Amino acid sequence: xxxxxxxxxxxxxxxxxxxxxxxxxxxxxxxxxxxxxxxxxxxxxxxxxxxxxxxxxxxxxxxxxxxxxxxxxxxxxxxxxxxxxxxxxxxxxxxxxxxxxxxxxxxxxxxxxxxxxxxxxxxxxxxxxxxxxxxxxxxxxxxxxxxxxxxxxxxxxxxxxxxxxxxxxxxxxxxxxxxxxxxxxxxxxxxxxxxxxxxxxxxxxxxxxxxxxxxxxxxxxxxxxxxxxxxxxxxxxxxxxxxxxxxxxxxxxxxxxxxxxxxxxxxxxxxxxxxxxxxxxxxxxxxxxxxxxxxxxxxxxxxxxxxxxxxxxxxxxxxxxxxxxxxxxxxxxx
Amino acid sequence: xxxxxxxxxxxxxxxxxxxxxxxxxxxxxxxxxxxxxxxxxxxxxxxxxxxxxxxxxxxxxxxxxxxxxxxxxxxxxxxxxxxxxxxxxxxxxxxxxxxxxxxxxxxxxxxxxxxxxxxxxxxxxxxxxxxxxxxxxxxxxxxxxxxxxxxxxxxxxxxxxxxxxxxxxxxxxxxxxxxxxxxxxxxxxxxxxxxxxxxxxxxxxxxxxxxxxxxxxxxxxxxxxxxxxxxxxxxxxxxxxxxxxxxxxxxxxxxxxxxxxxxxxxxxxxxxxxxxxxxxxxxxxxxxxxxxxxxxxxxxxxxxxxxxxxxxxxxxxxxxxxxxxxxxxxxxxx
Numbered sequence: 145x146x147x148x149x150x151x152x153x154x155x156x157x158x159x160x161x162x163x164x165x166x167x168x169x170x171x172x173x174x175x176x177x178x179x180x181x182x183x184x185x186x187x188x189x190x191x192x193x194x195x196x197x198x199x200x201x202x203x204x205x206x207x208x209x210x211x212x213x214x215x216x217x218x219x220x221x222x223x224x225x226x227x228x229x230x231x232x233x234x235x236x237x238x239x240x241x242x243x244x245x246x247x248x249x250x251x252x253x254x255x256x257x258x259x260x261x262x263x264x265x266x267x268x269x270x271x272x273x274x275x276x277x278x279x280x281x282x283x284x285x286x287x288x289x290x291x292x293x294x295x296x297x298x299x300x301x302x303x304x305x306x307x308x309x310x311x312x313x314x315x316x317x318x319x320x321x322x323x324x325x326x327x328x329x330x331x332x333x334x335x336x337x338x339x340x341x342x343x344x345x346x347x348x349x350x351x352x353x354x355x356x357x358x359x360x361x362x363x364x365x366x367x368x369x370x371x372x373x374x375x376x377x378x379x380x381x382x383x384x385x386x387x388x389x390x391x392x393x394x395x396x397x398x399x400x401x402x403x404x405x406x407x408x409x410x411x412x413x414x415x416x417x418x419x420x421x422x423x424x425x426x427x428x429x430x431x432x433x434x435x436x437x438x439x440x441x442x443x444x445x446x447x448x449x450x451x452x453x454x455x456x457x458x459x460x461x462x463x464x465x466x467x468x469x470x471x472x473x474x475x476x477x478x
Numbered sequence: 479x480x481x482x483x484x485x486x487x488x489x490x491x492x493x494x495x496x497x498x499x500x501x502x503x504x505x506x507x508x509x510x511x512x513x514x515x516x517x518x519x520x521x522x523x524x525x526x527x528x529x530x531x532x533x534x535x536x537x538x539x540x541x542x543x544x545x546x547x548x549x550x551x552x553x554x555x556x557x558x559x560x561x562x563x564x565x566x567x568x569x570x571x572x573x574x575x576x577x578x579x580x581x582x583x584x585x586x587x588x589x590x591x592x593x594x595x596x597x598x599x600x601x602x603x604x605x606x607x608x609x610x611x612x613x614x615x616x617x618x619x620x621x622x623x624x625x626x627x628x629x630x631x632x633x634x635x636x637x638x639x640x641x642x643x644x645x646x647x648x649x650x651x652x653x654x655x656x657x658x659x660x661x662x663x664x665x666x667x668x669x670x671x672x673x674x675x676x677x678x679x680x681x682x683x684x685x686x687x688x689x690x691x692x693x694x695x696x697x698x699x700x701x702x703x704x705x706x707x708x709x710x711x712x713x714x715x716x717x718x719x720x721x722x723x724x725x726x727x728x729x730x731x732x733x734x735x736x737x738x739x740x741x742x743x744x745x746x747x748x749x750x751x752x753x754x755x756x757x758x759x760x761x762x763x764x765x766x767x768x769x770x771x772x773x774x775x776x777x778x779x780x781x782x783x784x785x786x787x788x789x790x791x792x793x794x795x796x797x798x799x800x801x802x803x804x805x806x807x808x809x810x811x812x
Contacts, residue, residue: 358736359668359738370758377760379729396702400699
């Protein structure tokens with residue numbers, strides 16, 4: 145146990161020795177001998193922007209210095225930290241749950257929205273929109289305890305593979321972004337996820353894959369209640385959405401969970417879902433950085449763009465930094 | 479900037495020296511020379527229970543060892559970390575806001591629920607219950623940006639004093655609990671608040687008073703939206719409640735914000751509001767500790783009990799540790 149206070153004389157002696165030691169190391173260390181913190185990023189203006197930014201906001205006494213408690217970095221997940229094509233990875237989890245549910249109760253095969261999933265009827269979801277997605281999420285994610293849900297999600301991630309990339313879903317994370325997360329944490333940033341996926345699905349792998357603990361995951365969520373199940377007090381998942389975390393509700397989610405305007409936000413081009421939280425960060429008084437991942441690498445991942453170009457348009461208008469997967473990243477996956 | 483990787487030879491030399499130094503300190507340090515981490519707690523079974531618990535769950539290799547990421551400690555605020563009598567401190571903030579609003583618009587004086595506040599008509603609130611409280615909170619806490627609200631709350635806390643205790647509200651925090659928070663953090667616990675007060679009011683002082691950062695405050699909250707105000711993207715406070723954090727919704731709030739069953743929960747006797755989250759912690763597999771603060775010290779603070787004795791009853795039934803302010807605390811305030 146750390147009793148928080150060491151006896152004074154020991155403490156003073158230890159401090160002096162430590163200080164001397166650290167000073168000696170720093171003085172002996174030629175600046176250019178530092179290892180590249182972003183080895184999977186190609187040299188160029190984007191990599192330099194990131195490194196300069198981290199240097200500026202952590203330089204004590206500097207004009208742009210930001211105290212540790214305000215070093216909040218927020219990342220979208222699908223398409224920003226890992227692949228979201230041809231559909232977000234959580235959709236495969238939903239499909240897998242539907243197949244298991246139908247195997248147990250074949251009458252579901254004829255009922256919507258299960259039928260649309262089994263028949264890959266995208267038209268159904270286009271016609272019924274968010275309502276159909278919410279029905280599907282609540283049908284596959286609810287009526288169980290949090291522990292049961294986590295174990296279902298873990299089993300899916302441990303046993304199944306991304307159909308196009310042929311690798312475990314957790315291995316569809318982008319190596320350059322993992323390096324960026326590590327660089328930020330080494331400079332005492334808190335790293336958070338703020339994504340449209342469900343919080344509880346992301347919490348199952350965020351720590352292992354990204355080093356982001358469950359309490360720093362903000363996502364969509366279903367309603368829950370406190371309930372006694374088999375004599376154990378637990379959180380029971382109800383078949384209804386509590387919140388959908390997308391577009392204008394992302395900054396609200398950040399406020400709900402963090403309460404501090406982010407210093408850095410990373411999002412991606414696909415559905416203009418990250419613009420609001422990037423603008424929210426940009427309105428921070430003082431320094432801030434917004435990174436917009438552009439999926440322009442058909443060879444190594446997927447190439448896609450928005451119909452209306454909204455995200456790239458916002459990047460031009462507000463000064464977000466656009467990251468080209470093709471030109472700025474040496475490698476995509478680990 | 480910390481580039482996260484030091485050159486290998488320096489690192490190895492530094493590690494060896496550090497290890498030697500730390501070993502020397504630990505070996506040289508007689509166990510009984512450690513300073514008391516809880517000086518405001520009287521010696522006795524309660525203090526010993528706390529110290530033993532922290533020792534057990536942090537002893538590597540021990541049967542009850544709990545990894546750092548699961549060391550979650552959750553504290554109720556009103557009546558657990560600071561005074562809640564004769565009414566919770568935030569109620570004085572609401573009163574102060576009502577007075578200012580009426581000064582600007584005297585017609586409000588005749589309208590409920592403002593009139594009931596000005597006339598100290600407790601009957602009105604008893605008759606209209608949670609609905610009236612919610613109306614009051616939304617009327618006094620909404621229709622402004624988060625920044626404006628924080629500045630209002632800060633001004634109140636900086637300028638006004640608790641009417642019975644005659645000290646600033648932030649000085650109504652309990653010294654023994656501040657020591658407990660520090661002891662837990664020194665042993666790498668995360669310390670959280672989970673309280674019926676509003677998140678945004680508590681966030682204004684939680685860091686300064688308790689060392690608990692804004693992102694670790696769970697409370698009741700009003701609805702918000704992302705809005706452009708005077709050209710700035712901001713979070714606008716809407717006049718409606720989003721969630722009330724009390725009783726059975728406290729474990730839900732913990733799940734929403736943390737996603738990990740707490741290892742330690744502290745609550746207090748007044749309105750049975752903390753029983754559910756204490757039970758939730760108690761159902762954790764393995765070690766856990768629940769502290770129930772009993773307000774039995776009329777001389778130094780306030781003495782009060784529950785009509786139905788529900789919290790003390792639950793303590794007996796589930797094995798929560800009851801803390802007597804009169805017998806277990808040497809001092810109450812700083």
